[in-house]
Amino acid sequence: MRPxxxxxxxxxxxxxxxxxxxxxxxxxxxxxTAARVEEAIRSLGFQRNDLAxxxxxxxxxxxxxxxxxxxxxxxxxxxxRGVEDEVxxxxxxxxxxxxxxxxxxxxxxLQLLCERRVDGLLVxxxxxxxxxxxxxxxxxxxxxxxxxxxxxxxxxxILLDNVGGARRATRHLIxxxxxxIALVGDALxxxxxxxxxxxxxxxxxxxxxxxDEALVRLDCHGAAAAELxxxxxxxxxxxxxxxxxxxxxITTGALHAVSDLARPPALVGFDDLELAPVLSPPVSVVSYDxxxxxxxxxRLLCARLAGVDCPPRRIVLATTLVERGSGETMPWxxxxxxxxxxxxxxxxxxxxxxxx
Amino acid sequence: MRPxxxxxxxxxxxxxxxxxxxxxxxxxxxxxTAARVEEAIRSLGFQRNDLAxxxxxxxxxxxxxxxxxxxxxxxxxxxxRGVEDEVxxxxxxxxxxxxxxxxxxxxxxLQLLCERRVDGLLVxxxxxxxxxxxxxxxxxxxxxxxxxxxxxxxxxxILLDNVGGARRATRHLIxxxxxxIALVGDALxxxxxxxxxxxxxxxxxxxxxxxDEALVRLDCHGAAAAELxxxxxxxxxxxxxxxxxxxxxITTGALHAVSDLARPPALVGFDDLELAPVLSPPVSVVSYDxxxxxxxxxRLLCARLAGVDCPPRRIVLATTLVERGSGETMPWxxxxxxxxxxxxxxxxxxxxxxxx
DNA sequence: TTGAAAGCGCTACCAA
DNA sequence: TTGGTAGCGCTTTCAA
Numbered sequence: 187m188r189p190x191x192x193x194x195x196x197x198x199x200x201x202x203x204x205x206x207x208x209x210x211x212x213x214x215x216x217x218x219t220a221a222r223v224e225e226a227i228r229s230l231g232f233q234r235n236d237l238a239x240x241x242x243x244x245x246x247x248x249x250x251x252x253x254x255x256x257x258x259x260x261x262x263x264x265x266x267r268g269v270e271d272e273v274x275x276x277x278x279x280x281x282x283x284x285x286x287x288x289x290x291x292x293x294x295x296l297q298l299l300c301e302r303r304v305d306g307l308l309v310x311x312x313x314x315x316x317x318x319x320x321x322x323x324x325x326x327x328x329x330x331x332x333x334x335x336x337x338x339x340x341x342x343x344i345l346l347d348n349v350g351g352a353r354r355a356t357r358h359l360i361x362x363x364x365x366x367i368a369l370v371g372d373a374l375x376x377x378x379x380x381x382x383x384x385x386x387x388x389x390x391x392x393x394x395x396x397x398d399e400a401l402v403r404l405d406c407h408g409a410a411a412a413e414l415x416x417x418x419x420x421x422x423x424x425x426x427x428x429x430x431x432x433x434x435x436i437t438t439g440a441l442h443a444v445s446d447l448a449r450p451p452a453l454v455g456f457d458d459l460e461l462a463p464v465l466s467p468p469v470s471v472v473s474y475d476x477x478x479x480x481x482x483x484x485r486l487l488c489a490r491l492a493g494v495d496c497p498p499r500r501i502v503l504a505t506t507l508v509e510r511g512s513g514e515t516m517p518w519x520x521x522x523x524x525x526x527x528x529x530x531x532x533x534x535x536x537x538x539x540x541x542x
Numbered sequence: 543m544r545p546x547x548x549x550x551x552x553x554x555x556x557x558x559x560x561x562x563x564x565x566x567x568x569x570x571x572x573x574x575t576a577a578r579v580e581e582a583i584r585s586l587g588f589q590r591n592d593l594a595x596x597x598x599x600x601x602x603x604x605x606x607x608x609x610x611x612x613x614x615x616x617x618x619x620x621x622x623r624g625v626e627d628e629v630x631x632x633x634x635x636x637x638x639x640x641x642x643x644x645x646x647x648x649x650x651x652l653q654l655l656c657e658r659r660v661d662g663l664l665v666x667x668x669x670x671x672x673x674x675x676x677x678x679x680x681x682x683x684x685x686x687x688x689x690x691x692x693x694x695x696x697x698x699x700i701l702l703d704n705v706g707g708a709r710r711a712t713r714h715l716i717x718x719x720x721x722x723i724a725l726v727g728d729a730l731x732x733x734x735x736x737x738x739x740x741x742x743x744x745x746x747x748x749x750x751x752x753x754d755e756a757l758v759r760l761d762c763h764g765a766a767a768a769e770l771x772x773x774x775x776x777x778x779x780x781x782x783x784x785x786x787x788x789x790x791x792i793t794t795g796a797l798h799a800v801s802d803l804a805r806p807p808a809l810v811g812f813d814d815l816e817l818a819p820v821l822s823p824p825v826s827v828v829s830y831d832x833x834x835x836x837x838x839x840x841r842l843l844c845a846r847l848a849g850v851d852c853p854p855r856r857i858v859l860a861t862t863l864v865e866r867g868s869g870e871t872m873p874w875x876x877x878x879x880x881x882x883x884x885x886x887x888x889x890x891x892x893x894x895x896x897x898x
Numbered sequence: 899t900t901g902a903a904a905g906c907g908c909t910a911c912c913a914a
Numbered sequence: 915t916t917g918g919t920a921g922c923g924c925t926t927t928c929a930a
Contacts, residue, residue: 188681190907201917206909214915231677236657237597238907241922247593247603247658249637257638258623258833260616267614270640279637279654281605282613284626298635301592302603321587325544438816445820459817460794464801466822477614546923557901562925570899594923598906901930907922914917 189230198226209234240303250487251299252282252308253292254332261434261457261476262310265332268480269308276488278305287376287407289313300327306487308480311336314375328490332483334377335500342490344483344501348378348456351472351505352385352430353392355454358470358507359428360393363516364452368401368419368426370412370436379404382432382456401426412439420447427517428452434459441465454513463510470513474505545586554582565590596659606843607655608638608664609648610688617790617813617832618666621688624836625664632844634661643732643763645669656683662843664836667692670731684846688839690733691856698846700839700857704734704812707828707861708741708786711810714826714863715784716749719872720808724757724775724782726768726792735760738788738812757782768795776803783873784808790815797821810869819866826869830861 195205200223207215208223209232215223226232240247250273254262270280281299285292292312299307300322307322307329316336323329323341331343359367369386372379383402390397400422403415412435419426420443429444429451431437437455444450455462455471462469482501507513551561556579563571564579565588571579582588596603606629610618626636637655641648648668655663656678663678663685672692679685679697687699715723725742728735739758746753756778759771768791775782776799785800785807787793793811800806811818811827818825838857863869 192907202907203909203917204915207916210909216915219915231681233653233657235597235659235907237593237603237659238922239909241591241593241597241906241924242908242910244922249658256623257613257626258616258619260614260619263614263616263619263622266619266638267612267640270613270638274639279639279658281635281637282622282626283630283635284623297589301589302605302635303591303593325587438820441817441820445824461797461815461817461821464794464797465817465820468801548923558924559901559926560899563900566925572899575899591923594906595925596906597908598923598925600906899930902928904925904927906924906926909920909922911920912918914915 272484356389468510628840712745
């Protein structure tokens with residue numbers, strides 16, 4: 187069995203309270219007694235039970251819950267890292283879980299986290315009604331929403347400048363002569379998807395380009411769906427000359443769809459990709475610091491935990507357009523035969539003899 | 543204040559025990575009483591305190607601790623996802639933390655997790671001596687090591703076939719006519735780095751190619767260091783004609799280093815990259831299922847939690863070579879001028895007028 | 899079917 | 915400087 191303070195007290199021939207004092211480095215223990223207790227702790231391998239401690243002190247579990255769509259998506263795992271960096275400075279650990287964009291799972295995860303008495307919650311919300319969190323908020327659990335605002339409740343939220351980023355990306359493509367610019371995006375119930383569509387429309391309107399519904403492909407969840415959508419766009423009688431892809435997975439899918447094209451359309455994606463600079467052409471993106479997104483969210487949460495009590499805050503982080511090449515090309519003249527993107531495999535000698 | 547069972551009992555005019563029975567869906571409560579209690583639970587917004595419950599039941603916190611190098615590295619976050627998928631089926635949550643390859647941080651994290659009484663631990667170990675975990679193991683906390691074996695203790699571990707994968711990668715490059723194959727790897731104290739070097743050496747030896755120390759670049763931690771190392775290799779009087787890059791970050795760095803070369807060396811990387819197929823040329827890699835790596839580790843942990851008591855297991859997962867193009871090119875004949883990798887930006891018209 | 903009392907491992911309060 | 919005792923919110927045991 188695992189030794190308790192009582193065991194240590196017995197072994198050290200001291201009282202429970204004295205052991206507690208030593209463990210918690212409180213004043214008022216004679217060096218001699220302290221040494222005896224320390225020795226007992228060492229020999230028994232005692233480790234304080236934080237569950238019991240928290241219960242007694244009326245504390246929570248000294249953890250924060252983080253609910254994101256998918257811990258294995260680089261965008262979200264970067265957030266997780268930012269959160270960890272920030273909260274670990276306060277001795278808090280992070281319980282992270284994936285909602286898979288399912289409001290039911292999200293709610294269940296949040297419920298589990300509340301039952302474990304997390305000190306605070308960080309959520310990239312998937313649901314469309316978060317009123318069920320009101321009692322928890324009222325009980326003093328701070329909740330900070332990340333990347334998307336909560337629905338039907340007021341709470342702290344850290345967002346990206348989605349509209350601005352999308353508008354800039356689209357305007358950038360227009361500036362390079364494109365008029366048939368497709369948007370490939372996720373379902374509109376997702377806040378960021380809707381906002382990015384808004385920015386796209388604003389840029390078109392500002393340039394006097396009518397919106398062509400055929401060029402707007404929504405509900406692309408994941409790379410595979412996006413790849414299909416882009417193939418569909420390219421098969422149109424009048425295909426787009428440029429693509430605006432609304433998140434990292436969609437950009438990835440689009441790149442798969444255009445990778446074997448002799449003349450790929452121009453492309454700007456929302457979210458940066460680690461390999462964007464080494465693709466050919468290098469991929470231009472709307473970028474921002476996603477670790478910082480997590481860090482700021484956690485910072486706000488920690489401020490709330492420390493008692494900062496102001497009305498719900500709404501922080502918007504800037505996005506920047508990173509020009510790398512894929513978004514800075516003009517449309518091909520119709521029917522003109524332009525230079526092809528070469529197949530390197532064909533260019534380089536391939537051996538005829540393969541050993542073993 | 544947060545309502546407790548006592549509050550519910552008072553509100554429902556029932557005893558504490560009766561409330562407990564209702565909350566835990568135990569038998570022996572009359573429907574009428576149960577309804578009254580349910581109503582009180584709803585109206586007060588009662589939520590059972592899992593901390594107190596676990597304490598009383600002598601349970602742990604119903605969480606597993608996961609210590610990895612960096613939650614934001616796709617390799618590790620994929621593991622985290624696999625772990626989550628598996629343990630969530632048992633009602634367990636995941637506390638994940640980053641060690642940053644620092645044995646001190648690793649130890650501290652593990653200590654924190656033990657104090658919070660996690661049910662089990664999953665660790666990608668960074669340290670070189672894990673004997674400090676022996677007491678915890680003896681107390682019945684199952685620990686499964688992932689990707690690298692523990693040092694100086696016996697415990698469950700799930701590994702990849704590093705030697706086999708590296709050998710196959712190197713042999714593959716040899717088969718395509720390369721004899722000057724560089725290895726870019728991490729510090730040898732990291733198990734996987736050492737094993738992959740071993741596989742590389744085995745393949746060279748089998749082909750009768752003497753090892754050229756100048757072509758072995760170790761201690762490359764992170765993409766930036768790898769990029770530098772590759773630039774160094776390419777600046778050699780007799781540069782390598784092929785690269786074997788030992789992990790995902792190193793491959794990324796190498797790709798940065800060769801991205802602007804007219805004639806990039808052949809390349810095979812260990813770890814797959816999401817964008818590998820759309821790079822030019824597409825990148826050949828030693829691949830495996832990293833979500834599965836996490837899932838299997840968690841499965842073993844859960845088996846231990848369920849009481850499976852056999853000697854420590856060592857499971858090795860297979861790796862496969864995925865040929866995509868970058869590893870299937872012959873070396874350039876010395877001094878011959880081969881076809882260049884074209885710059886797409888130059889090929890395509892760039893607009894002269896940019897609006898606003 | 900219902901409830902009183904003890905106690906999980908710890909800390910807080912007060913007394914010696 | 916030291917220690918007894920109560921109690922955090924819950925479950926368990928046993929009695930009514």
